[in-house]
Amino acid sequence: MDALLKEIAERIGPANVLVGDDVTARRVDWLTGAPCRAGAIVRPASTDELAAVMRACHAARQPVVTHGGLTGLVHGAEAAPEELVISLERMSAIEAVDPVGGTLTAQAGAPLQRVQEAAEEVGLQFPLDLGARGSCTIGGNIATNAGGIRVIRYGMMRQQVLGLEAVLADGSVVSSLNHMLKNNAGFDLKQLFIGSEGTLGIVTRAVLRLQPPAPDVQTALVACPSFSALTGLLGHMGRALGGSLAAFEAMWQSHYRLLTEESGRHPPPLATDAPFYVILESLGTDPDAHAAQFSRALEAALEEELIDDAVLAQSTQQRHGIWAIREDIEGLIQALSPLFTFDVSLPIAAMERYVEDLEAALHRAWPKGRLVTFGHLGDGNLHLSVGVGVSDPATRAAVESLVYTPLAELGGSVSAEHGIGLEKRDFLAVCRTPEEIALMHTLKQALDPQGLLNRHKVLPHGAG
Numbered sequence: 001m002d003a004l005l006k007e008i009a010e011r012i013g014p015a016n017v018l019v020g021d022d023v024t025a026r027r028v029d030w031l032t033g034a035p036c037r038a039g040a041i042v043r044p045a046s047t048d049e050l051a052a053v054m055r056a057c058h059a060a061r062q063p064v065v066t067h068g069g070l071t072g073l074v075h076g077a078e079a080a081p082e083e084l085v086i087s088l089e090r091m092s093a094i095e096a097v098d099p100v101g102g103t104l105t106a107q108a109g110a111p112l113q114r115v116q117e118a119a120e121e122v123g124l125q126f127p128l129d130l131g132a133r134g135s136c137t138i139g140g141n142i143a144t145n146a147g148g149i150r151v152i153r154y155g156m157m158r159q160q161v162l163g164l165e166a167v168l169a170d171g172s173v174v175s176s177l178n179h180m181l182k183n184n185a186g187f188d189l190k191q192l193f194i195g196s197e198g199t200l201g202i203v204t205r206a207v208l209r210l211q212p213p214a215p216d217v218q219t220a221l222v223a224c225p226s227f228s229a230l231t232g233l234l235g236h237m238g239r240a241l242g243g244s245l246a247a248f249e250a251m252w253q254s255h256y257r258l259l260t261e262e263s264g265r266h267p268p269p270l271a272t273d274a275p276f277y278v279i280l281e282s283l284g285t286d287p288d289a290h291a292a293q294f295s296r297a298l299e300a301a302l303e304e305e306l307i308d309d310a311v312l313a314q315s316t317q318q319r320h321g322i323w324a325i326r327e328d329i330e331g332l333i334q335a336l337s338p339l340f341t342f343d344v345s346l347p348i349a350a351m352e353r354y355v356e357d358l359e360a361a362l363h364r365a366w367p368k369g370r371l372v373t374f375g376h377l378g379d380g381n382l383h384l385s386v387g388v389g390v391s392d393p394a395t396r397a398a399v400e401s402l403v404y405t406p407l408a409e410l411g412g413s414v415s416a417e418h419g420i421g422l423e424k425r426d427f428l429a430v431c432r433t434p435e436e437i438a439l440m441h442t443l444k445q446a447l448d449p450q451g452l453l454n455r456h457k458v459l460p461h462g463a464g
């Protein structure tokens, strides 16, 4: 690798080729803090520099792993000592904002929060939002097709991308920086790179779609008496709010009680004896009319016995207090460590039974094991946290089997929004047919025949 690093240093500057302690100081796993094991990290500053790096890697048959903000949760950024990391940290510019066309063009290393702020500066919004907003990058969001807390209103990252530029494994640049909402001229090539977790190309720039602002935010925490009331509430709020419902985040009692009363980490805004809790959030424009509409919807839900109790956030501080219960991953780690986390999707109607059956199966195997459940219910997405006291590979495999196996029959997915990475590669076949997986291999072979990009990730059998 030495000769290659020398060649790269001549192209992008020696200060941008990191080795030794500068590599191991980097944490590649957000949950465990595991250090980076790559042979080196290179930091190009532009598409041209990155293309030159990839041309050199291609000639040397050097495998690479791309790094964005390192907040991914499926070991997608892990690199072996014989691999080279390409970090997008110096490619973080917001290049242009077009308030008329409603677009923003950014380099892939731009943090999500900076993109959100740049959109706000011109009176628009970039609606993708998630807990890691300060660290995760637009390139990482695209590579993982990130979801987050506003999917029911605005869709996933795929819906926010109009155009995209990527560097391929051989160093060629595919620039598809479309700015238009409509463009049916041939294949929509950007879709190849969205959600393929850096296995088909390295995303370098993107044209993002901005939305009109919805400055009035109404937030409530409600308690639901049953799962059927919970699903009834989802339909009711959607109808009553006429499309402005932006978040429907369900917490099973296991989650709400653990992070409030049991751990003492957050004061419980509502009593902790209901089986389900939901954070409801609506985005509107006219504050008075929107607040009245939101209150009316909640009152009707109370009358129809879809909810038992509700607390409406009266200030930004109260809103943050409510969200903090849902987003307190650190609290989950503290309480359940060693912790296994899962991100699955399945039809909403099947969720109650799935969670009950999983809990029973876990208790049979580990009587003191705990399952804590929350999720973006409106998107059919559950986040499961499992603590059984040990975390050796055999235990992990046994827990994974309990979580994933039932999804095949239910028509669910082993990854709702975090991706496959290394962690779920061997479970891809639970929710994808052999023909789908074969086509994925064909695409990989066509774009990266040497298997240089994020090798061993996503696709089973270690191919490419």
Ligand code: FAD
Pocket (backbone or CB within 6 Å): 030, 065, 066, 067, 068, 069, 070, 071, 072, 073, 075, 076, 077, 088, 108, 109, 129, 130, 131, 132, 135, 136, 137, 138, 139, 140, 141, 142, 143, 144, 145, 146, 147, 148, 149, 197, 198, 199, 201, 202, 203, 204, 329, 417, 418, 421, 454
């Ligand atoms: P990284 O972690 O650096 O990389 C992730 C993967 O993408 C890796 O495989 C990497 O090789 C690849 N990659 C990165 N950049 C590029 C690029 N430019 N071109 C090609 N490949 C690239 N996800 C959700 O969907 N919804 C959530 O609500 C959500 N909440 C989260 C909350 C927290 C606290 C945390 C820590 C994570 C959360 N995530 C969530 C996980 C989510 O995948 C990431 O936060 C984000 O999308 C990854 O961006 P990143 O820049 O950190 O990517």
